[in-house]
Amino acid sequence: MEGEPTAELIRAQLRRLRVNAELSQEEFGKLVHFSGSQVSAVELGQRPLDRFFLKRADEVLGTGGLLTSLLKLAERDGQPSWFRPWLEAERQAQQMRCYQPTLIPGLLQTENYARAVIRTDDMISNDEVEKRVAVRMDRQAVLSRPDPPQFVAVIEETILRRTDEGFRGLMAEQIAHLIACTEQPHISIHVIPAEVGMHVGLTGHFTLARTSDGGWVGQLENQLGGKVVDNDEDVAILLARWESVRNEALSRRQSVELMKEVMTSWS
Structure with missing residues (x-):
């Protein structure tokens, strides 16, 4: 991210604002609890931008x-090229449908859960983990804006139970x-109980977003990245599969009762 144009803009704005405030790097550093040399390193691009x-x-x-x-924009600039169109669709969505067979959906993860998931990749540094958690x-925020999308998620019961003793809390x-x-009227979570056998959703996670023009866009992920799906034929397939997995799931009330039961077991 540090080589992106937005990151350069942040450093330039930081220098301009500091100079306009008539503060030396040393004086400014004391105010933000950093040393003058650290401020200099940030402004010169020798130190990563820190939230x-x-x-x-x-x-x-x-x-x-x-x-x-601006940092949020820079972090978006640093996302894989295939993912940026999806971020835009996500921000503009009026409705969203998400099926996840293996993990809690990203938009519903707690910070601690997200960090634990991201840390499973031992090829990334701790700093990169924290950047990804922040993003x-x-x-x-899309779910807490004044006009949030209707968000419906279907997850497998096994997701709620798949962990070890070290992750009970x-x-x-x-x-x-x-x-x-689920107490928010625009969010619904439905659980497919463990006793349900094979079904079409188990072939993989997918998310659908409906934008203001009424069109749907899909998003798929795999071990090496993912892709955004926007052609009519493929979107129609995902919408049909959504209906299939939704039909396998419990009602909203039944799903909440099951989640409470599982939470009690982990507590």
């Missing part, structure tokens, strides 16, 4: 959140969060 640092800089310089907003949490927290989410 805490930019938040403090916004507060000290009175920017109204400019720098942290995932930022994406969830994490799973109890995550399931409690799911239950709290």
Whole structure:
């Protein structure tokens, strides 16, 4: 991300705002709880952009959140090229449908659960883990905006029970969060019980978003990345599969009761 144009813009704006405030790097560093050399390294691109640092800089310089907003844009710039169209569809969505056979959907994950999932990839650094967690949490704002999309998720019961003793607290927290989410009228979560056998959804996760023009867009992921699906034939297949998996799931009320039962077992 550090080589992206938006990241360069953040550093340029930081320098401009600091100079306009008539603060040296050393003086500014004391105000944001960083050393002068660390401030210099950030401005020169020798140190990664840090969310805490930019938040403090916004507060000290009175920017109204400019720098942290630009950081969110930079993080989006750093997303894989295939994923950017989906982020745009997600932000504009009026309705969303998500089926997940293996994990809690990203828009419903707690920070701790998201961090645990992302850390399973031992090829990324701790700093990159935290960046990805931050991006995932930022994406969830789509569900709390003034006009949120209707979001319906179907998940497998095995997701709620798949963990070990070391993650009891994490799973109890995550399931409690799911239950709290269902209290919002625009969010529904339906669970496919473990006794349901083979069904078409088990071939893989997919998400659908309906935009303001009434069209649907799909998103698929795999081990190496993913793709956005927008041609009519493929979208029609995903919509049909959505109906199939939704029909296998419990009702909203029954799903909440099952989640409460599982949460009690983890507690």
